Amino acid sequence: MAEFEEVTQKSAHHPKPVGLVLQYGTAGFRTCAKKLDHIMFRMGLLATLRSKKTKATIGVMVTASHNPEEDNGVKLVDPMGEMVTPAWEGYATELANAEQEGLLPTLKDLIEREAIDMAQEANVFVGKDTRCSSESLSKAVMDGVCALGGHCKDNGLVTTPQLHYLVCCQNTQGRYGEATIKGYYQKLSQAFIQLTKNVPNRTDDQKTLLVDGANGIGALKVSEMETYLKKELQLSLFNDGSSGKLNHLCGADFVKVQQRAPKGVEISAGERCCSYDGDADRIVYYYTDSASRFHLLDGDKIATLISTYLKDLLTQAGLDLQIAVVQTAYANGSSTRYLEDVMKVIVRCTKTGVKHLHHAAQEFDIGIYFEANGHGTVLFSKLAEEKIQQLARDSNANDERKRAAFTLHNTINLINQTVGDAMSDMLLIEAVLAIRGMTVQQWDAIYTDLPNRQLKVKVADRRVIDTTDAERRTVRPEGLQEAIDLLVKKYRRARSFVRPSGTEDVVRVYAEADTQESADALAHEVSLAVH
Ligand code: 16G
Ligand code: ZN
Structure with a gap:
């Protein structure tokens, strides 16, 4: 042929x-x-x-x-x-x-x-x-x-999530949106403007956000989108690719792993900042306090903020929809405790990797998934979308319920449901903070992260490590899990796991405990047990 x-x-x-x-x-x-x-x-x-x-x-x-x-x-x-x-x-x-x-x-x-x-x-x-x-x-x-x-x-x-959006639009004959980049900007910015236009007393502080574009595609695309936002959100863009090197000392991965501000961003105390990664499918937020201490708001904090917001809207709308948060083993123990015990939402844990989280989130009416590293989104089932639409059109529903349904409808339009999307997540977070009148510090104070440490260990063959229970426990080599259990027992509020990386030739070690010293010591001891 x-x-x-x-x-x-x-x-x-x-x-x-x-x-x-x-x-x-x-x-x-x-x-x-x-x-x-x-x-x-x-x-x-x-x-x-x-x-x-x-x-x-x-x-x-x-x-x-x-x-x-x-x-x-x-x-x-x-x-x-x-x-x-x-x-x-x-x-x-x-x-x-x-x-x-x-x-x-x-x-x-x-x-x-x-x-x-x-x-x-x-x-x-x-x-x-x-x-x-x-x-x-x-x-x-x-x-x-x-x-x-x-x-x-x-x-x-294009950013990775923009390509996912284009493919989805093309295959759904425009039902998800117009299959062009302009259509993407229009869909997101209209939803954002609808959500924030009636928010009373939105200050200039709330309208301004510092963005670290990681010297990549996200920087280029977020500046294209800014004009569509009609000054409802004003971005100070750093690491826009004009001089710095892609992902070098900047970007979401650097900020999350190093737990410090990126190079090239001039931050004043209390200012809200965010970093994208190199293809703009991940985002983390942060600020420094008056004592110059750095505070990171990662995927877990984002999931908590969004789920609180959605849960309240469902209550206001009087809609009985099941809401769940999907995390991985890396989720900070404090976030899981807060979601389960205070917010009383269902929490699921899956293996690392977006496809696993995405899949698990599809099982619920509303599934919020975020990896601690800042990759995530919200999925609405067909049924959930229909119920929300119906209520928004229902002439017998009272004003409060209808308002909540409209807000939910615009929120759905703001979210890129195909994959985690730094630009869409950023707009959602900004809208939620505006609607709730929250500062980044108030958001940070929802719960306090347990101190934690991640280490990499080089071994001869990382495949000898086999895990179970969403990578939280090892089944091979024999004796390793028992050794980890004994070490964890020495510390307060401690947890630790090891897993072979799926992207690098290393074994990853995670530990958390009541103090940074304990988390560091535990991570170190566990990494010795891996050798
Ligand atoms: C990939 C995954 C990310 C995961 C990371 C873990 C996607 C799109 N990306 O970057 O979700 O957190 O791998 O890497 O699935 P690791 O296995 O080396 O820890
Ligand atoms: Zn990425």
Whole structure:
């Protein structure tokens, strides 16, 4: 068949380095950009097949998120804007690792196994971040799509969540929004303006926010969006990419891991600041107090703020909808206790990685999920959306209930339900703070984080560690969990776990306890037990 000849011909321009083995990991392929050309071409092929199979548009995003500038990566986006399914992650790995002469047989095998109709048309949306290597790597993706006769739309520079949004809009015939970047800005900014326009006494302080763009795509896109916000939110943008290096000493990952302010941001005491990561799907907030102490408001604090807000609105609306918060083992123990004991919401814990949280959140009427690192969003079930719409239209409902329903409706429009989105999360947080008349300090005071420490341990083979109970306990190697249990017992309010990283060749150690000294000591002792 002609298309296979094209594949053979074109793949010769994107040769695979012999012996190189890479895996479609927690967040797609990610490594040094120089090793990725063949991967990109092949992901173009795979996305085309996925599109034929699902009879829908598929997304391919070229980014390495918070990794250094020299790295790059690629993730596939399924029709409704979700991450690609585990079976297709497996195909991605197979296709990526086939040696040059094995590419065609692997491709044909996949087509047979999935019974793909090659006559079906295919559509692929491609997006890229601001890395130097992204331009040519995204071209390699498009080469792959063309080789199999697929149609390609080059969306150019976009954030990861923008690409997820575009794919979802395209496949739902505009029901989720208009499938353009302008449509994205309009949807979000209109919802934000609706939510904040009647808030009494909103001060200039409340309207101003410092944003660290991590010198990446988020900086570019947030400044595009700002004009749509009509001064209802005024951003002071730092690390906008004009001079600094991507993710270097800045961005959400740096701030969360280092627990300190990024380079290049001039913060005065009490000012509200936030940091995006390199593809703008993560966000964390922070401020410094009058004693120059740094205070971080991470994904757990964001989940708590949003769930308090939504729970109150449901009460005002008199709607009986089940609300749940999904976390991972990294969630600070104080946040879990607060959510369960004070707020009385359901809390679920899943393995690390957005797809696990997203999946668990789909089981509830309203599922709020956030990783402590700041990746998260809120999912509303179809039923929940319908009940909210119905109430907003119900002429017999009283004013308070209707108002709450309208607010919920606008809140839904403000949220990017396809994936965590720094810009959408930022607007949601800003709207909630405005509506509740809260300062960042008041938000921070909802509960106090337990001191905690994260460490990395290099071991010969991290795969010897096997975990269970959403990564909170180990089952292998034998005796390790017992050793951790004994160490934890020595400290007050302590908890610790270890897990093999899904993105780096290390074992991660987490510990929390009543004081920073205890958390540090426990993390250190547990890391010795891992060796
Ligand atoms: C990836 C995940 C992130 C997770 C991190 C854990 C996605 C989109 N991203 O970046 O959610 O927190 O991996 O990395 O799923 P680790 O396994 O190295 O700790
Ligand atoms: Zn990211």
